[in-house]
Amino acid sequence: MLKENYKKFYDEIKITIETSRLYTDEIRNLAYGTDAGFYRLIPQIIIRAKNEKEVQKAILLANKYNLPVTFRAAGTSLAGQAITDSILIVAGKHWEDFDVLKKGEEIRMQSGLVGARINEILAPYGRKLGPDPASINSAMIGGIVMNNASGMNCGTHENSYKTIQSARLIFVDGTILDTSDEQSKKDFLKLHSDFIRKIEEIRDTVRANKKLADRIQYKYSIKNTTGLSINPFIDYEDPFQIIVNLMVGSEGTLAFMSELTMKTVVNPKFKASAMIYFHDIVTACKSVVSMKPGPVHGAEMLDRVALRSVENADGIPFFIKDFSDGVTAVLVETLANSKKGLDNNIKEIKSLLKAYKTVRPIEFTDKVEEYSKLWDIRKGVFPAVGGLREKGTTCIIEDVAFHIEDLPEATADLQELIAKYGYKDGVIYGHALEGNFHFIFNQNFNEPEEIEQYKNFMHEVDSLVVDKYDGSLKAEHGTGRNMAPFVKHEWGEEAYQLMKDVKQLFDPKNLLNPGVIINDDPECYIKSFKTLAPVHDLVDTCIECGFCEVNCLTAGFSLSARQRTVVQREIKRLENTGENAKRLNELKKGFEYLGEQTCAGDGLCATSCPVGIDTGKYIKYLRSLNVAKARPQKQSQWVADNFHKLAPVIRGGLKFVNGVHTVMGSTLLGAVAGGFRTISGNKIPLWTPAMPNGASAPKPKHINQENPLKVVYFPSCIAQTMGPAKGDPYKEPLHKVTQELLEKAGYEVIFPEKMNSLCCGTPWESKGFIKQADQKSSELEDALYKASNGGEYPVLCDTSPCLYRMRRVMDETLKLYEPVEFIHEFLMDKLEFRRVDEVVAVHSTCTTTKMGLTPKLKAVAEACAKHVVLPDEVGCCGFAGDRGFNYPEVNKYALRKLRPVLDKSKVVAGYSNSRTCEIGLSNNGGVPYMSIIYLVDRVTVPKAEKQLFQKKKGKRETVAI
Structure with a gap:
């Protein structure tokens, strides 16, 4: 139940914003009340x-109801600056527009663009x-700038x-100012002349105070995000x-x-990089001081514990x-505009380290695939160290800077201080x-003495x-809550008062992210700690950093991978303590749809x-628990034992629906099917015009034993039952085309x-029926082992997700391939490719991506078409699998950015390697x-x-010369 002013706020804001994007429920308030830091507040x-x-x-x-507001982009912040117990405004997924300016020398962008995505956009310009920041693959530009990361x-x-x-800024009174627009500045000046006059007054006062001005210059001669940027x-x-x-580093205040x-x-x-290993941390620091004047672009230090955390990466x-x-490592990078310049840089760096x-x-590498791994490892140190922590403990990261000449001695002091307090797993690393x-x-x-x-x-640490x-x-991590009580000590009374004056000028009612940077509570940094209750080995190493969210398709829709772990931890904590049974039930109920x-x-x-951490595995584990409690094990077992009886039924059903589609048309059938789905409470699966026709059964041929080129082809159960859809350009079932392609090569x-009784087990696994999934995998493995003559012949499966499971659970003796991989490795040298002048799209399924086959998918497509x-x-x-039929809203959200790209590029057709994904x-x-086989x-x-190939009505025709 919302308190009075929050209720009034909600009733008014829902006139402007649809309620589907306004959350007041227990589960999402908890999920969004968590960022990468070690504090938690629950928004209203x-x-x-x-x-x-x-x-x-x-x-x-x-402003009207005197309610505090906090802004968030990706939530990768570490110091408690993106949490609130009031109103949280998330500006991420919908804030991704951009314009590249001046041939890449500038870029205008909204706050929700991920840093790595911006670099992808700029790459063609060489910029x-x-x-x-190490979080650049997940952090959004709004957060990067507002924290001066x-x-x-x-x-x-x-x-x-x-x-x-x-x-472009929105002030606390609702005024919008665009500092790139002269008219916007003139309008702002008319309405806020006193504000601008005060800015100028502060500027002149600071400059007139030489002692303060010199102090500011000295403090910012090194990295510093303590307090507001003055x-x-x-x-x-x-x-x-x-x-x-002033916005830079202001943390939304x-x-x-x-x-x-x-x-x-x-x-x-x-570019070239080297991981250089020194015998101790002080020597490593001294080497960095020596390299500072040289052609070194970056030097990242990792102490022995940091190295230990990533030694298996x-x-x-x-x-x-x-x-x-x-032993302490220093990861060094040098850059140049030519190979000769790069070689000279390396020689100079080695000379500086003699x-x-x-x-x-010392060994440098200029191979992208080698040095990229080293830098990716460096970026992952914090979560990796957190993953090694004892269950139930909180991983804390602090962020200090010294003047370079003080580095060796200061580092030794810091190391001693960490040891003094018994932090045996303490790590020192960084820039x-x-x-x-x-x-x-x-x-x-958990205990007062630990706090x-x-x-x-x-x-x-403050004193040191x-x-x-x-x-x-x-x-560079921002002040947040955990360093707010120490800002005054670092800066002194005069500079701190200047920061307070700035805050008062911009936010006189202290409504924007209160408690962050400026906080009068000297103990705010030891309050509101988050709990990390152990849940399961699959997710217990999670430190809630949020790096997963950029690849979680439901982030911003239901719950992200991080948020699923957050909610499960709170459920476990409430179960352990026995407190607040009502909240526990609400979280469990909400998790059924949003989480599972x-x-x-x-x-x-x-x-x-x-x-x-594969949160998907954990969700499948939860599904298996649900199976054990309630789901029909007997029915699932019957299906596994009688799988051969289902294929004819599925084929017949699909053919019947396709016939109805032909008679009624897409619009009418869609309306009727949609009506039935609505009446059923969405229990009837979604029908779309992309629904496939039934496929004919595969027909094996006589094998010429004298031919040394042999392949075992396992058409997935999907390929055996699902043919092309009514509007598809190719009309033959996939298994038939695949067979013809292989024979052509x-x-x-x-x-x-007994093909029609075989299955890889994925449909059972995804629903939590692990026993039946393993049963089907085992049956298939035996059949493939026999067909391949004990693993002598390669095995092709035409569906990537099926092959992915087969590789995970089957004997390595079997040489298992999915379509793209098999074509790339075995067919491209046996076939002549006649590239068509068409614009085609390719989709890398999740399993293709995880198997590292996306480059091969693109290579195969580029051998076929001139524009990919x-x-x-x-x-x-x-x-x-079948989830897209039952929860089509997830499929729609995941592909929300697809159609604009296809329309803009004038794509005529798309290709992938999973029939259900293709639907x-x-x-x-x-x-x-x-x-892609078609x-x-x-x-x-x-x-x-x-031979020549001509295209007639989507069919292949060969013409002898």
Whole structure:
């Protein structure tokens, strides 16, 4: 039940914003009350805003009812700056528009664009963003700028503060200012002349105070995000530019930034990196001081514990496991505009390091595939270390900076302090070239003495950094709540009062993200800790960093992978404590749809998780528990035992529906089917025009035993029953075309025995029937082993998700291939490809992506057609087997960005390697999607024959020369 003012706010805001994007329920309030930090507050109302008008209205109503408002983009922040117990406005998924300006030298963008996506957009121009935080693959530009997140290589010379040009802002009174627009500035000046006059007054006062001005310059000569950014008052004359740069690092405490323009930086083509190993951390720091004047773009330090946390990661050398405890690595990067320049840089760096003894010889690599892995490993250190923590403890990361000349001594002191407080798993790593270190330790907050330990430790960190070295308590992670009580000590009374004056000017009622940066509670940093109750080994290593969300197709729709873990942890905590049974029941009930039913289980979340957590596996585990409790095991077992009886029924049913479709047409049948689905409470599966016709059964042929080219072809149960849809350009069933293609390449095609009773087990696994899934996999494995002569012949399965499970559960003796891989490896040298002058799209299914086959998919398509489109930001389609029929809203949301790309590129057809995925793609893309096998078959001839191919009504025709 909302309190009175929140109820009034809600009743008014729902006039402007549809209730489907206004959340007040227990489960989503909990899920969105969590960011990557170690605090948690539960919002009263969550608004998923999609435009300025909605944000403006929300801010005006918050003003009217004196209700605090907090803004969030991706929620990867670490210091408690993106949480609230009031109103949370999320501006992410709907805020992704952009314009590339001045041939890539600038880019104007909305706040919800992910940093890595911006770099993809800029790549063709040879440019990139200046800021490069470790979270760049997940963090959004709004959060990057508002926290002044800098990262590994940008230092203070290419960070958000130095590269921001202009911004479009919504102030607490609802006024919109676009500093790139002269008319907007004139209008603002008319309405807010006192505001601009006050900015100018503060500017002049600061500049007149030489002691304060010098202090500001000194503090910002190194990375510093402690407190509000007050350096604009000495760096800029123009009051509007001062306003823009005050936004950088303000953490949403001054205004909402809907759009911004940033300068980009050159992204040199020639790069090289080396992981250099030193015997101890002090020597490593001294080496960095020596490299500082040289051609070093970045130098990232990893102490022994940090190395240990990633020593099993792909790309890390095996010998790291044998290092002694003191060994410290420095990951160095150098850039150049030519190969000769790069080689000279490497020579100079090695020369600068001659005085330092290394554990192993210094070896640079300029191979993208090698150095990219090293930098990806560095980006994943924080979550990886968190994944090693003891269950139930909280992973805390702090972020300090020292002047470079103090680095060796300060690092030694910091290491001693961590040891003094007994943090045996404490890690020091980070941006050594900028004197900026992160240190990680795992803390339990269950007992008062543990909170006191953390409190005392933080006070000693404050004393060490500020009193001894005059460094920064927060270098790039933002002040948030956990460093707010220490801002005054670091800056002093005069500078702190300046920050308070700025806050008062922009937000006189203290409604914008109160408690962040400016907080009068000296103990706010030891309150509102989140709990991380152990749930299951599959997800317990999660630190809720949010890196998974960029690859979670339901992020922003129902729950994300991170949020599913958050909710399950709270459910487990409430079960353990026995408190608040009503809340527990609400969370459990809400999770059924938001958490379990709408999860595609595709596992792509694991591909961006530094510790490889596959939340989909956990959801399937929960489904198996539901199966054990309630679902019809007997029926499932009957289906597994009598699978051969179902194929004719499915074929007949599909043929009947296709016949009705032909008679009634798409519009009428869609209306009738939709009506029945609505009446049934959505229990009747969705019908769409992309629904396939029934397929004829496969027909094995006599095998020529003398032919050495043999392949075992297993048509998936889907391919055996589902043919093309009514409007598809190809009319033959997939299994028939596949067989013909293989024979065209000279292969003898062997079908496993009793094909119509075989299945890989995926349909059972996805629903939680693990026993039956394994039974079917085992039956198929035996049949394939026999058909392949004990693994002698390769095995082709025409459906990628089926093959993915087969590879996971079957004996490695079997040589298993999915369509793209088999074509690329076995057919491209045996067939002549005649590329068609068409624009085609390809879709990489989740399993294709996880098997690393997307490049081969594109390569095969490019051998077939002159114009191939692989739509950006379209990942898993969300169809998930039959789930797309029952929860089509997930499929629609997952593919929301598909059709605009296809329409813009004038795509005529799409190709993939999973029939059910193709149904969803066709329905949401507006063009037919079919197996890539159809395209390959259409454009190829045997290399041994001289033939031409002509296209007549979508059918293949050969003409002898």
